[in-house]
Amino acid sequence: MNLLLFGPPGCGKGTQSVRITRWLGIPGISTGEMLREEVASGSELGREITSILSAGGLVNDELVNRILTRRIARDDCRNGFLLDGYPRTLSQARFLEKHLDSAGLAQPLVLHLDVPLGDLKRRIAARRQCPKCGHIYNLLKDPPIKKNQCNEDGEFLIRRRDDHPNVVNSRLEAYQSWTHPVLEHYHNGNYHRIEGELPPNEVYAQVEAAIEGQMVRVLR
DSSP states (O other): OOOEEETTSSSSSHHHHHHHHHHHOOOOHHHHHHHHHHHHHOOHHHHHHHHHTTTTTOHHHHHHHHHHHHHHHHHTTTTTEEEEOOOOSSHHHHHEEEHHHHOOOOOOEEEEEOHHHHHHHHHHHEEOOOOOOOOETTTHHHHHHHTTTTTTTOBBBBBOOGGGGHHHHHHHHHHHHHHHHHHHHHHTSSSEEEESOHHHHHHHHHHHHHHHHHHHHHHH
């Protein structure tokens, strides 16, 4: 099964991605991960990406699409994959459809973790991270045992740079600008809106229902 997971910063997408991929036994693939792996491989494509990034440029759709096709052709994707952060543009969405068709692969099930803007800002404002082990806490829903200290190593928690209010607003605006046309593109297809403001287990129950419904349709 091939899945696309959409959701704004702070929606809990990372938590759901881990649970989904463990359940289905498929890899979770982010655009950033694909770029980093290609650069680390030292391939010709990776060197091309390094050159662009070193010059302060942006990796264009054509390059991202090439990276995607290489990544989902790997053996670990033979039973499907979950994409996080791709497609980011209508061009990428259309490319993905054509590529999956030409490769004889199933079109994706689209899961959109939708969370009201106010809830997102409250979640992110309460987020703290241990600078040593990297564990993330939420001061409202998952606070540390000792105030502002990591449960594992006692380090004082910090607010990540990306979680500061001015950065959060910019990230949310950027997300809305790129995701709206892409989600509109998928809206009349195999699209499922998930109420992402609910507790994680309730969010996952919606995700499970959408995926199981797709499994039933495939088996018919």
